[in-house]
Amino acid sequence: MATEEVPRIGVFVCHCGHNIAGTVDVERVAEIAAHYPNVEFATHFMFMCSDSGQQLIRDKIEEFSLNRVVVASCSPRMHEPTFRRVVEEADVNRYCFEQVNLREHVSWCHMREPEAATEKAIDLIRMSVARAALLVPLEVKTVSVEPHTLVVGGGVAGLRAAIDIDSRGFKVTLVEREPELGGNLAKLSTLYQGNEKASDVIERMVLAARISENLTIMTDSEVVDVEGYIGNFDVTVKNNATDKTEKLRVGAIIVATGFQSWVPEGIPPYGMSLDVITLAQLEEMKRDDKLLCPSTGKPPKKVMFIGCVGSRQPGVQGHEHCSRYCCTAMVKAAADITEITDEVLILYDDIRTFGKGHEEVHRSAHEKFVMFSKFDRTKPAKTTVADGALSVKWRDILAGDNLEFHPDLLVLVTAMIPPEGVEKVSQLFSLTRSADGFFNEEHIKLAPLTTHTAGVMIAGAAQSAKDSTDSTTQASGAAAKAASLMARGEVEIESTVAHVLEELCSSCHTCATACPYGAISFDTSKKPEIAVVTEAECHGCGTCAAGCPSSAIIMRHSTDEQITAMVEAFLMPPPVMGGGDS
């Protein structure tokens, strides 16, 4: 049996160019590793992930009959798939590969302490070698993929994703909570940079969606239940108008649930006068050609914008993030209304018109004589209302002057925040959320569209505040991810999952309560019933194994023995045998 084979471990220490070797004495680390128990071969190399580095690993596996491989390089998130493939090409099971992170965990964070960093690298490799000796080969499993994608949210991102998937010839269903498609974009007047009417853009997309052969649109509808796993989700959709529910089997899900524009209820100056509105409200007025002061019903002569309301204000009004669309949207709205007003003034903290063509929009606002004044972020502008007239006082920190303005209409350019019901969506699809409340991607750079729930992608403002350009770009990316899943037809699932020892299971339900992914159910055909792990739904987090009072759950690839071996190797280093060290 494989578990009884004598471990023959190879240790490969990567320089990562200067990234690791600039701080860690890789030569010494490899030399010491060579003397650890069961280590047959240890070396260091410039780039382990390069073609020649990969070849080196394969050659040494053959030369020394290695059956366990430890690569000390970067984060497993970066290259674990690479090295797993390399060892498999040399007939070593992928689960007999172990990666040590000497870059993110050592050299990058201890750049100024090379000696201590080297010691830490030595410790980490010693621990991984101890674990590697206890690794066991695991079977690689696959599940089939239902060629049908669910897109949640019929805004600009959801529409883009659904149309893209349809164009690849795969079945797709688009679910939208509201009676109409278009989401937030449908509420805007014109879009930067080309001044296209938002309604035209949406109409074109909706038309494309309606004539699509493989695309089913479900408006007035919400996803109320999700079960299953990558390739095989069972989704229940409820039509809120008819109260009818429908069940769908889908292979992938794209969550494009967007954002809502923050309304600073109860926070002055909002609420001080009817003439204090948000940019979103102004956009709706513009769209309907009814730019009027709400208090008088007359067109405003003097309009003032205040930027970054609720954005970039950690702790004060709750939102730390930059909303990434509002500077350009604000200067565009200001420039747009110069033609029908006398004076337009923008109070800003920073102007970040960073996107393609955005700076041109900014310049055009200046050319149309929009006034700009930078306020002191530590001393916000003070608004008062006397006889229904607004007065705003602030200090312009570039001029150093105290200024005052009497706008007819005061527009607060507020933050993008997660939409209502985001908690429910996060629970339905087992998505985690970042501090700003938006959904977390699997990895911000390496896997920005997938999530920690395999088979569930995110796109658009559901992931973070962004404009429609970025949203549709992401949507096309997520659609490509979903389409590639459909095209493959089957998908490998991790074998690093929880396993229940039936005879020890107490059926106490602790594991099912603890499991954040709903992956544990009960086999009631057995008497007494026992816990069953649906492997495709298990993420291998180990919460159940830690919680199990009966020692009935084994975490494959992170067994108690493997973890204890690492702790022991750290606390009780084996003596360095042989070699030049005395």
Added chain:
Amino acid sequence: MTEPVPIAMAQGSSCWGCYQSLIDIHLNLATVLPLLDIKYWTCVADFKLKDLEGYPDKSITVGLYEGMARTEEDIHLLKLIRAKCKILIAFGSCSCFGGIPGMANFSTIEECNEVKFRNNKTVKDGELPTENLPAIAPVVIPNRDIVDFEIFLPGCPPTSSLILTALTALLEGKPIELPPHTVCHYCDREKKETPIEKILRPYEGIADPDRCLLEQGYICLGSATWGLCEGQCVSHGVTCRGCFGPPPPIMGDQGAAAISMLGSYAPLESEVLADTVHDPLGCFWRFTYPTSHLGAIRIKREEAKTK
């Protein structure tokens, strides 16, 4: 008929309940006793320590040691029976894990002396006896850290039927095969998905006789406990106190397992848990404190004092 098997039965610091349970096999004694050549059993016959000391090493086939080893005499007896016997059985939970007397490790030996002798509520002018008594160890060390055992037979006490099963197998030269299930396996109470909303003490409320006691808020250690008792308590309306220790592999940390189970099973504020779970050490580690991780730290601390 085969030759009777030489057997020695020793008792350290304990209550004698395990041997009582052995005697409780009643009429089966008539079958078992003729098969035994009793070499040492102070609680039923007039054996002296020197009798045991007099046998050649490894001359006795089976040894049972009940209780833990608190006094110098206990420790001597434990090492002695180990030397004389081929197969040594840790008999009962005290012998396996430290058991009830293992809870003495919650206190220092001086605190124990204070309660037991100097300020004993039932004694006037109490003082610490100094003559004709063996010295007492500063801390309870699990028996398995003093000698090696071939077999662990836990329980407080091991049930009579378990003892009969084990002895019969042993005398027939067969391996002792015990089911690994936890107490819950033998419990017929209905289980629903509900987590605990409130922790109840045993005297509070009236428990539903058909529903899982833990789900009703009564702390039951059934899921963390080896079910060699076949669910005696839970089937009679009493929560499991964990007296058989952790399920196989039996040297896990039963208390830690149970308390971590409660962590996810009772999603209550930590302050609420702390207020309503009285005496967590005594509740979760009642029978296994010396062999637990926490208990090991306690023993190490004591060892550090003497260094």
